[in-house]
Structures are given as C-alpha cells and as structure tokens.
Amino acid sequence: MSYKIALAGNPNCGKTTLFNELTGSRQHVGNWPGVTVDKKEGGYRKNKEISILDLPGTYSLSPYSAEERIAREYLVKERPDVVIDIVDGTSMERNLYLTLQIAELGIPMVIAMNMMDEVESRGDRIDCEKLASLLGVPVVPIVARSNKGTQTLMEEVLKVAQSGQVPRELDIYEGELYAAIRENRLTEEQEEQVADLRYTYIGELVKQTVKKKQAVHAETKSDKIDKILTNRFLALPIFVVIMYLMFACTFSENFLFIPELPSPGVWLAGVVESLWGGLAEGVIGLVEGAGASGWIVELVTSCLDGIGAVFGFLPLVLVLFLLLSFLEDSGYMARVAFVMDRIFRHFGLSGRSFIPMLMGFGCSVPALMASRTLESDKDRKITMMITPFMSCGAKLPIYAMFAATLFAENNQTMIVFAIYMLGIVVAVIGALLLNKFAFQEGASNFIMELPQYRIPTLKSVLIHAWEKVRGFAVKAGTVIFASTVLIWFLSSFNFTGMCDMEESFLASIGNAIRWIFVPLGFGDWRASVGVVTGWIAKENIVSTFGQLFGGVSDEVIEAVSAGEQALPAITEVFTKVSAWSYMAFNLLCMPCFAAVGAIRREMGSWKWTLRAVGFQMATAYVVALLINIIGNLIF
Amino acid sequence: MTLRDLKPGQSGQVVSLGESGPLKRRIMDMGVTPGVQVKVIKVAPLGDPVEVHVRGYELSLRKEEASRIQVEPV
Numbered sequence: 001m002s003y004k005i006a007l008a009g010n011p012n013c014g015k016t017t018l019f020n021e022l023t024g025s026r027q028h029v030g031n032w033p034g035v036t037v038d039k040k041e042g043g044y045r046k047n048k049e050i051s052i053l054d055l056p057g058t059y060s061l062s063p064y065s066a067e068e069r070i071a072r073e074y075l076v077k078e079r080p081d082v083v084i085d086i087v088d089g090t091s092m093e094r095n096l097y098l099t100l101q102i103a104e105l106g107i108p109m110v111i112a113m114n115m116m117d118e119v120e121s122r123g124d125r126i127d128c129e130k131l132a133s134l135l136g137v138p139v140v141p142i143v144a145r146s147n148k149g150t151q152t153l154m155e156e157v158l159k160v161a162q163s164g165q166v167p168r169e170l171d172i173y174e175g176e177l178y179a180a181i182r183e184n185r186l187t188e189e190q191e192e193q194v195a196d197l198r199y200t201y202i203g204e205l206v207k208q209t210v211k212k213k214q215a216v217h218a219e220t221k222s223d224k225i226d227k228i229l230t231n232r233f234l235a236l237p238i239f240v241v242i243m244y245l246m247f248a249c250t251f252s253e254n255f256l257f258i259p260e261l262p263s264p265g266v267w268l269a270g271v272v273e274s275l276w277g278g279l280a281e282g283v284i285g286l287v288e289g290a291g292a293s294g295w296i297v298e299l300v301t302s303c304l305d306g307i308g309a310v311f312g313f314l315p316l317v318l319v320l321f322l323l324l325s326f327l328e329d330s331g332y333m334a335r336v337a338f339v340m341d342r343i344f345r346h347f348g349l350s351g352r353s354f355i356p357m358l359m360g361f362g363c364s365v366p367a368l369m370a371s372r373t374l375e376s377d378k379d380r381k382i383t384m385m386i387t388p389f390m391s392c393g394a395k396l397p398i399y400a401m402f403a404a405t406l407f408a409e410n411n412q413t414m415i416v417f418a419i420y421m422l423g424i425v426v427a428v429i430g431a432l433l434l435n436k437f438a439f440q441e442g443a444s445n446f447i448m449e450l451p452q453y454r455i456p457t458l459k460s461v462l463i464h465a466w467e468k469v470r471g472f473a474v475k476a477g478t479v480i481f482a483s484t485v486l487i488w489f490l491s492s493f494n495f496t497g498m499c500d501m502e503e504s505f506l507a508s509i510g511n512a513i514r515w516i517f518v519p520l521g522f523g524d525w526r527a528s529v530g531v532v533t534g535w536i537a538k539e540n541i542v543s544t545f546g547q548l549f550g551g552v553s554d555e556v557i558e559a560v561s562a563g564e565q566a567l568p569a570i571t572e573v574f575t576k577v578s579a580w581s582y583m584a585f586n587l588l589c590m591p592c593f594a595a596v597g598a599i600r601r602e603m604g605s606w607k608w609t610l611r612a613v614g615f616q617m618a619t620a621y622v623v624a625l626l627i628n629i630i631g632n633l634i635f
Numbered sequence: 636m637t638l639r640d641l642k643p644g645q646s647g648q649v650v651s652l653g654e655s656g657p658l659k660r661r662i663m664d665m666g667v668t669p670g671v672q673v674k675v676i677k678v679a680p681l682g683d684p685v686e687v688h689v690r691g692y693e694l695s696l697r698k699e700e701a702s703r704i705q706v707e708p709v
Contacts (some may be wrong), residue, residue, distance in 0.1 A: 060664035064657050093690040094666045188655065195663040199671070199690075235680040338695050342681035345697075445700060446684050447661050450693040 002049040003161045004078070008071060008102060009086035010095050011057035012331070012451035014114045016040075018086055018144040019054040020463050022154070029467050031604025032056075035066045036372065036380040044154065053080070059094070059449075061101040062191075063184075066377040072184075075105055081161045083109040084153070086144070089119040089126055090452065092210060096202045103135065103167040104181055108160045111139040112153050117146070122220070123213030131209045136168025145457050172201045222331070222452040229332065229453075235339050242332070243358060250320045251362035251393065268315035276311050280304040295498050298488075306484035309537070310477040313365045313594055318469050320359065320366040324373060325464040329456030333373055334448065341446055347428050348435030350374050353383045357427065360390030361420075364595040365476075367392075368602055369468055375448065378439045382431055384599055385612045388591035389427040389619075391420050394538040398586055400563030401542050402579040405570055412563065419583050426588060426623060434615070476597025483593040487536050491529075501547055506532060520585060520621070521578030521628040531585070537592050545570055577631035581624040589620035636708060638673065638687070638701040646674040647706030654703055662700070666690040672709065 009015040019027070023042030030039045037056050044050035055074060056067035063069045075083065085102055087095040102109055113128055132139040138156040142149030173181070177194060180186050186194060229238055248255055250265035262270065280301075287300050327333045333352065340351030347353075352374045359367035367387050374380045399419055403412040491506040492498055501507060509532070510525035517523045517531075526548040533544040539561060546557040549569035559565035574582065590596065590613045600609045641647050649671050652659055666689050667673065676686040676693060684697045 060660075062660050062664055064661050064664070091690075091692040094692055097664065097666065188659070191660055192663065192668075195660075196668050196670075199666065199668050230677065230680065230686075232680050334695075338679050338684065338686070339681070341697070342679065342683050445658060445661065446695060446697045447658075447665055447700060448695055449665070450686055450695050 001162075002051065003081040003158075004051055004053070005044075005157060005161075006053045006055050006074065006078075006080040006083050007086060008055045008075070008083050008098065009057060010059050010088060010091075010098060010449075012449065013057070013086045013088040013095060014144040015057055015086045016054065017457065017460055018084075018112065018114070018142070018150065019052065020460060021144055021147045021150055022052055025463065025466075027467075029471060032066075032070050034605055034608075035070070035377045036384075036602055036604060037066055037070060037377065038372070046154070047158075050154075050158075058098065060098060061105075075102065075107060079107060081108065081164075082157050083107050084112055084157060085109055086112045086114050089113050089115045089141075090122070092126070092206055093199075093202055094449075096205060097198060099135075100170065100198050100202065103137070103170065104178075106166050106169075106182075108164055108166050109137050110153065110156050110160055111135070111137055112144075112149075113139055113141045114144050116141045116149070117143045122218075125211040127209040127211075131205065134205060134208065137165075145460075170201070172197050220452070222454075225453045226335070226450075230335055230338060235335075239336065239339055242327075243354075246320070246323050246327075246355075247358060247362060249323060250316055250359070250366065263319075265316050265319035268319065269312060272311055272315055273308075276304075276308045280308060295492075298492060298498070299485075302485055302488035303481075305488075306481040307477075309484055309594060310473060310480050313363070314469050314473060316363055317366045317369060317472050318465055320370065321465040321468040322461060324355070324370055325461045326456050328373055328464075329454070329460055331451045331453040334450050337375070337446075337448070338450060345446070347431045349383065349431055350376070350379045353379065356383050356387045357390050360387045360392060362393055364388045364390070364392050364591050365472070365598045368595060368598040369472065371602060381603070381608065381612075382434045382439065384602060385434060385615050386427040386430045388595055388616060389423045389430065389588055391423045391587055392538070392591075394592065395587055397539045397542045397561035397563075398534075399583055401545070401560050401567055401570075402574070402583055404560065404563045405566040405568060406574060406576050406579045408566060419587060422584060422623075423587050426619060430615075430619060471601055472598060475601040476594065479597035479600055480593045483596075484536055487533065491533065501529070501544070517585075519628065520624040521575070521581045521632075522573060522585075524573040527573055527582060531589065534586055535590060535593055535596075537594075538586060541586060542567075577628060577635055580631060581628040584627055585620045585624040587620075588616060588623055590616055636706055638675070638704040638706050639685075639698050641673075641675045641706065641708065643675050643677050645708065646672055647708050648672050650705040650707055652704055654700075658700075662696075662704075665694055666692075667694070667704065673706065 007015050007019055019040060022044055024045045027040055027042035032039045040054035042052055044052055055071045058068045058071045061068060061072045063072055083102055085099050087099060099111060113126060119126055128139040128141050138160065140149055140153040140156055142153055177190060180190060181194060228234060249263050252263040253266055255261045255263040283304060284297060284301055287297055337351035340354050344351045344353055355373065356367045356370045359370055364387060368384055371380045371383045374383055399416045403415045407415050491501050491504050494504055506529055507525060510528035514523045514525045514528045517528060529548065530541040530544045534541040542561045543557045545567060546552045546560065549567060556565060560567045596613060599612050603609050638647065649667060649669050651669055652662055654662060671689060674688040676688050678685050684695045685701055686693055686695050
C-alpha cells in the first residue's frame with residue numbers, strides 16, 4: 001500500500017529540516033506551476049511506499065500569498081492520506097492557528113511537536129498527550145534537527161494512514177460558520193469572528209497543555225543576539241560587513257583586500273576551469289588523433305565549451321548558497337529585510353532584494369538564484385527582471401574597450417562609474433514601473449515574523465546548496481549548452497560549409513537586423529553580431545570586435561579587455577555618443593544565456609522567462625535610443 | 636491611541652485593527668486580533684518598521700500599518 005504524506009507548518013518551524021531527515025538526499029525539487037515557489041518531493045528513507053511532499057511554509061491557509069494558495073489547494077484538491085503538521089513548540093500559540101485550519105478540512109493528521117529541546121532548556125513543559133486528546137489527533141514530540149522522535153512520528157503517521165482517523169470536529173463554531181469555512185466563503189465579518197474564535201480556543205488549549213517556568217516573557221539567547229545585530233548604531237555597520245564578506249567570498253580576486261588572494265568562490269572556479277580545460281584538451285586531442293575532419297573537431301570543441309560554460313558557474317552558485325542558506329537558516333535574513341525595508345519600500349521592493357542586486361555586480365547567475373530568498377512571488381519576479389541591470393563582471397571589458405578607444409582623454413574611471421550608476425537607476429525605475437503596471441496584486445506590506453536565531457545544521461545548509469547547484473546544472477544547463485552550440489554553428493558556417501565569421505550565417509543575420517539598431521546609432525552588422533555573441537558571454541563582444549575589425553591577436557584582445565590598449569578600428573562605426581548607446585544597450589539587454597537559464601530555472605516557466613527577457617530588451621532599446629537622441633542634440 | 640504611539644518597552648491591548656480586506660486577514664492570521672496584548676520591542680535602525688512581541692513570538696510591521704491598529708495602553 002503506498003501513501004501520500006504532506007508536510008505543513010509555519011515558516012521557520014523546522015519543516016524543511018524534518019523533510020531532509022525523512023527523505024535523506026533522495027528528493028526532487030521543482031517549481032509549483034507558474035509561481036516561484038519550490039515544490040519538494042521525496043520518498044521516506046525507511047519505506048519507499050511512503051512519498052512525502054513538503055508544502056510551502058505558511059502561517060495560515062487563507063489564500064493571501066502564493067504559498068498559502070498552493071498549500072490550501074493541495075490539501076483540498078489532492079487530499080493527501082496524512083498531513084504532518086509541524087508545530088514549533090516554542091511558539092505554540094501562533095503555530096496552532098494553522099493546525100486548527102488543517103483540522104477543519106477534515107484530513108487525517110499527525111502533529112509533530114518540534115523544537116522540544118529548546119522548550120525543555122527554557123524549563124517549559126508541553127503535555128502532548130493532553131493536546132492529542134483535546135484535538136483528537138496524535139501529537140508526537142520531536143527534535144527535527146537531531147532526528148529525535150522521527151521514528152515514532154512515522155509509526156503514528158502509518159497508523160493514521162491505515163485507519164484514516166480524522167481530527168475531532170471543533171465545536172467552537174456556531175450555526176453555519178463551519179460550513180462557510182469549509183466552502184471557503186466567509187464574509188469579512190465572519191472572518192474576524194472565526195479568527196477570534198480560533199485564537200480564543202488556542203488560548204484555552206495552551207492553558208491546559210503548556211506549563212511555563214516563567215509567566216512573563218523572559219529574555220532568550222536569541223533576544224540578546226538580536227540586541228546587537230539590530231542595534232540602532234551597530235545594525236548598519238554589521239550589515240555592511242556581512243554583505244561585503246558574502247560578496248567577497250564569492251567573487252573577490254583580492255580576498256579580504258589581500259592582493260592576489262582568491263576568495264573561495266574564485267579559487268574553486270579556477271580549479272574547475274583548469275580541470276575541465278585539461279579534460280577538454282584531452283578529448284579534443286583524441287578526436288584529432290582519430291583523424292576527424294576539421295569541422296568535427298570544431299563541433300566537439302564548441303560542445304565542450306558549452307558544457308564548460310555551465311560548469312564554470314557552479315562554484316559561484318555553490319559558495320554563494322552555502323553562505324545564503326546559513327544566513328537564511330540562522331534567522332539573519334529576516335533582519336536584513338527589517339533593516340533595509342525603509343529604503344527598498346520606495347521602489348516597491350523588499351529589503352531582501354538588496355542581496356540579489358548586490359550579487360548582480362559579481363555575476364547575474366547566482367544573483368538571480370538568490371532571488372528565492374524573497375518573501376513574495378511578486379518581489380521575486382520583479383527582482384529577477386531587474387537584477388541583470390546590475391553590471392556584472394563580464395560586462396567590464398566592453399566598457400574598458402570603449403573607454404580606452406573613444407574616451408582616452410576623458411576620466412575613464414568616471415565613464416565606467418557612470419555606466420554602473422546608469423544600471424542602478426534603470427533598475428530602480430524599472431522596479432517602480434513593473435510595480436505600477438505589471439503587478440497590481442495587492443499593496444506590499446511588512447507583516448512578517450522575525451524568527452528566533454538558531455545555529456543552522458550543516459546538513460540543511462549542504463542539502464540546500466547542493467539542490468541549487470544541481471538545479472542550475474540540470475535546468476539551466478540545457479539552455480546554456482544548446483544556445484552556445486547554436487551560436488557557434490551560426491558564426492562558423494554558411495551554405496557552403498565552414499567559413500570565417502565575416503562570411504557566416506551570423507554575419508548575414510547581423511546585416512539583416514542592423515536596421516533595428518540604426519536609431520540607436522550603431523546600425524552596423526558587426527555591432528549587431530557583437531550583441532549576439534555577447535549573449536554567450538558578455539566579454540565575447542571584445543573578442544568578436546577584435547576579429548571583425550581587422551583580426552587582431554589574442555594578446556591584443558586581452559589588453560583591450562583590460563582597458564590597456566585601444567582598438568582604433570571600431571571608430572569606423574562608433575562615435576562617443578553611439579559608444580555610450582552601445583554600452584548601455586549591452587548592459588541592459590538580454591543577459592548571457594547562463595543568466596537566462598537561471599531565470600528559467602527560478603521562474604519555473606517559459607512564459608515568465610520570455611516576459612523578463614522581453615522587458616529587458618525593451619528597456620535596453622528605449623534607454624539606448626534616448627542616449628542616442630539626447631547625446632546627438634548636445635554634442 | 637495606536638500601536639505606533641507605543642514606545643519600545645511599552646505594552647498595549649489591541650482594540651481594533653482598522654484595516655480591511657486581505658491586509659486585515661493577514662494581520663489576524665499573524666495573531667494580532669482584538670483583545671491580544673502586544674509589546675513594542677524596538678524600532679528598526681532607519682526608524683521603520685517596528686518589532687513587537689505578540690503571542691510568544693516577534694512580529695515586524697511598518698509604522699503605517701501600526702498607526703491603524705488601535706490599542707489601550709497597559
């Protein structure tokens with residue numbers, strides 16, 4: 001007999017920890033359709049017949065957020081055999097609210113009373129048997145993080161699954177209130193009445209089952225930590241240091257300001273790159289040795305490059321998510337929002353948007369994936385749409401090339417600074433416009449829990465980071481691989497066979513689409529080709545120009561990328577104004593395929609991915625057009 | 636008097652929520668219902684939002700939202 005079990009509970013109640021303990025590493029993470037909410041499923045470690053679904057963490061089943069809608073619809077429509085309701089024993093009053101709502105649905109359930117170690121260390125006691133008899137459902141004390149009580153929990157779950165025992169009907173509602181609740185058609189007045197009845201009943205339950213050592217709210221260790229971390233004067237400096245460390249650990253080449261010391265992320269990326277480089281060389285050598293013709297060698301090379309492009313991002317994703325899941329699980333992430341809300345609300349965003357946007361200056365791929373830490377579906381989507389406007393490291397060589405070539409007599413640092421600022425300003429305006437016109441669902445609010453600080457378990461942090469790495473490799477990998485190989489094909493072939501880029505399909509495409517860019521000031525086929533090769537990786541624009549404008553050597557391309565040498569030939573096409581327009585266009589237009597893959601992975605739908613890319617393209621076009629028009633009026 | 640007027644360290648009993656629609660439901664779902672006792676813990680470093688202790692846990696809300704919740708000081 002196989003059973004469907006669903007885990008339900010408040011955010012921060014230890015639900016995911018329990019899920020990890022029950023399923024081990026055998027879990028599948030996907031997206032609920034159309035929304036940016038994880039759908040996690042797995043089989044019970046000790047009995048494969050039992051499949052477990054981790055519902056999104058919610059405080060209630062009233063359809064307010066995407067998470068609540070999903071949890072409610074799943075419970076009502078899919079009707080799992082048993083719901084395990086995880087209750088945080090240190091915060092029973094609020095947690096039991098969801099418990100009552102699940103009980104009202106009449107689905108067989110078992111309550112897992114979690115964090116019993118903390119309850120005990122506070123000197124409090126919870127009478128689980130009493131609670132069980134009052135609610136008519138088994139209540140099992142557990143400590144999910146150290147896997148205590150989970151065996152008993154699953155034995156109870158199996159018993160309930162076999163007997164189909166449903167919770168006792170609550171006798172707190174009069175008249176037709178109960179029917180109205182079940183049919184989800186409460187009026188506003190009734191809602192207030194019901195919430196009040198539930199909390200009154202919970203008050204009664206808590207009074208009968210919980211014995212507190214101290215009657216008044218005593219200061220916990222968590223409160224003491226919070227006094228420092230969100231202190232009036234210390235909060236912002238601490239925040240800046242933590243953010244700097246997170247960015248530097250992932251991206252810095254001079255870690256902790258020590259010259260030439262790579263950060264863990266950069267170091268690991270280097271290791272992966274050299275391992276892959278060696279492997280790829282070996283494979284190419286084998287193919288050549290087997291006497292394959294030139295184009296097969298080229299094809300193999302491009303395929304290996306395509307896979308290498310995916311691998312190259314994995315270390316960054318891994319390091320960032322080890323840090324992010326630590327911040328998330330420790331409870332600090334909620335404080336990030338608490339501290340930054342004052343600033344970000346003006347853009348219609350959450351304070352947590354700060355993290356993806358900051359990381360965007362390093363690389364959009366992990367930055368986009370970090371958007372998952374935001375509170376609402378809307379915030380996540382908007383943040384993903386604007387995060388690529390933060391100028392990533394790979395775009396710097398483009399600016400360096402133009403600065404050295406066309407702005408040699410200007411302050412080049414200022415040019416680069418100005419383009420970074422442009423990205424930030426456009427992101428802010430973009431967020432405001434998206435909020436106003438594209439996402440009108442409900443005003444934003446900041447009614448959220450500030451959870452207790454807890455030391456995250458190594459297992460949870462590792463599983464989370466691993467999921468992200470695997471998710472990116474699998475879901476984004478195909479997008480990146482396919483598009484890299486496609487662009488390679490277009491740039492090295494024409495109807496007669498293999499050829500130079502100047503005569504390739506891509507050159508023909510560049511010629512065919514260059515009229516689009518005439519209003520922007522760079523209606524040249526080479527500039528158009530640059531935009532396209534930039535989608536493989538933005539820094540490719542420099543090597544493409546090196547090749548198309550006179551065929552310079554790799555050393556020259558490297559020097560141009562670093563801003564140490566000019567590429568005079570591009571002045572045939574670009575003026576100062578059109579150089580600005582071109583830099584802005586490439587900053588804002590569709591990011592590289594790897595980033596699009598990350599958007600696809602996180603959005604969970606092609607529709608939303610295309611919307612995001614469409615928005616970015618339109619923004620790039622409008623901004624570049626404005627720069628070209630206004631620039632030509634002034635100069 | 637509203638929740639916004641309470642200083643850190645002060646407690647009050649909620650009289651009415653002053654909201655309507657989904658926002659009101661959200662506030663109630665989070666345990667802020669008429670009759671419940673709340674205690675203001677602190678104000679965020681930039682002056683907003685505020686952190687309150689309610690039903691055994693810490694909740695944060697913006698001053699704008701707090702200013703619509705009527706309380707009776709205790």
